[in-house]
Amino acid sequence: MLEVLNLRKTYRSRGKVVEAVKGISFSAKLGEVFTILGPNGAGKSTTIKSILGLVLPDSGSIHVNGINIMKNRKKALRYMSAVLEGNRNVHWKLSVKENMIYFGGMRGLGGKRLRSRMEEVANLLGISDKMDQLAGKLSRGYQQRLAIAIALLPDTPVILLDEPTLGLDVESSVEIRKVIRELAKVGKLVLLSTHDMKLVENVADRVMVINKGRVITLKKPSELKAMFKSRSYKIVFDGSVSEALREKLSDFGKFVEDGGEITLVVNLKSADEIYDLFDILRSEKPTISSIESEELDFEEIFMKIVRGDEE
Ligand SMILES: Nc1ncnc2c1ncn2[C@@H]1O[C@H](COP(=O)(O)OP(=O)(O)OP(=O)(O)O)[C@@H](O)[C@H]1O
Ligand SMILES: [Mg+2]
Structure with missing residues (x-):
């Protein structure tokens, strides 16, 4: 479903040159939770933004369902939905429900279809009883649940989540872990980045460890454990x-x-x-x-x- 080949990205800002990604390759399929694990500055967000076509790589190729994201971004984006770090797809001054209607509309949803999707995702994320609250007044955990709910509205086969549990309370983290597993179970590809080991241990089917823009290892969590145990x-x-x-x-x-x-x-x-x-x-x-x-x-x-x- 997703193929990343030899991805490279160098940022140039104010005379400084940062090689953020130095040749990353992997492929991921539907029904799996694919996790990118790495310390600060490893290149996780750059990789995710490149897949979404938000960052233009220097070289390499990215295909989503066989579609080249750089050549045919609009078509490729129909298969993907994302929650990026910091920049949440949520308007603080709108209620939960209004956020869903607004952002659902931006993905071409309306009428009955939108209403039924709203109900489904609100139930999945445990936010049905918060529909009329202002997004800005929710706790951080619930804001993140809303951001994920919005990303799930268009029901795309690929979901990208950049650090989905960063700085969240335990209850919301556990809830989000459950939702991620659930999404993989119904056949979606969830690609996420994190440095939350609990998330890796509990939800990841495969873990790609990256550091300084390079892949260090790509394995199942159980294989990683066994390798180090021996x-x-x-x-x-x-x-x-x-x-x-x-x-x-x-x-x-x-x-x-x-x-x-x-x-x-x-x-x-x-x-x-x-x-x-x-x-x-x-x-x-x-x-x-x-x-x-x-x-x-x-x-x-x-x-x-x-x-x-x-x-
Ligand atoms: N817009 C940008 N301009 C210049 N340098 C950037 C830009 N975005 C990222 N970088 C640099 O590229 C490198 C990789 O950044 P990236 O955000 O991809 O890492 P990350 O793994 O997501 O880190 P974190 O865990 O802190 O979110 C870092 O050294 C970062 O400072
Ligand atoms: Mg990041």
Whole structure:
């Protein structure tokens, strides 16, 4: 449904040159939640804006349902709807209902069709009882729900959400996660950007980690977890550990001493390094009381990926 090939974008403003995206490629299909994960300035928003034709890339191509967004933007946009960061598709001085009528109208909706879509999306986002409230008076969480509801009105197969849970209360975040899963279940492609690990863990079918404009890895969340699990161990020593051994193992991780117990927290750069580690241990033969593989949460995995611990 969506194909991005070798996307590059350089911004030039006031003499400064910023290479925001340096060759990103991926494709995503209907029925999946495709997540772009990356730290500040990684190029997430630039990628999303390029897909929507709001930013003109230097090179590369983007196709939505086979339509080239750069050559045929108007036609391609019929398949997409988006909520961008900050710039929300909401008018503060209109009520929830008026916002839906106004923005629905801009997407060519009216009459019965608009009314039934309004009811559907309001129910989905849990805002049916807020229809007459002013958008500007809603909490941030409800404003974001409204922004998403508006984006869903035209019922497009592709939905792009830039940081949909940024700065939201827990309840709204949970609600939005549910809605995203629901959308994928009914066959839509949801492409979102985030640095919210909970969102990745709970809704993503695939995660593309980007940093400094480049793709670092593109995998299923479970694969990412497994990959890092096979590389993180905790070795607990029984008794003392010689200086010589500490020296030899210093590249593998760091020693932690806690109440007489000495632990080495190992972070292997590749799964194969485990053999080198065992060779060193064999040469000094310290007494080991346990070796466990460490359970990492997504936050730790993300930090490792971004720091470049991966391949
Ligand atoms: N209009 C612009 N003019 C100049 N530089 C820009 C512009 N928009 C983005 N940049 C720069 O491009 C890089 C990528 O920005 P982008 O907004 O795509 O990152 P992001 O991953 O969305 O970050 P964040 O998590 O902060 O939203 C950054 O270094 C940013 O400062
Ligand atoms: Mg951004």
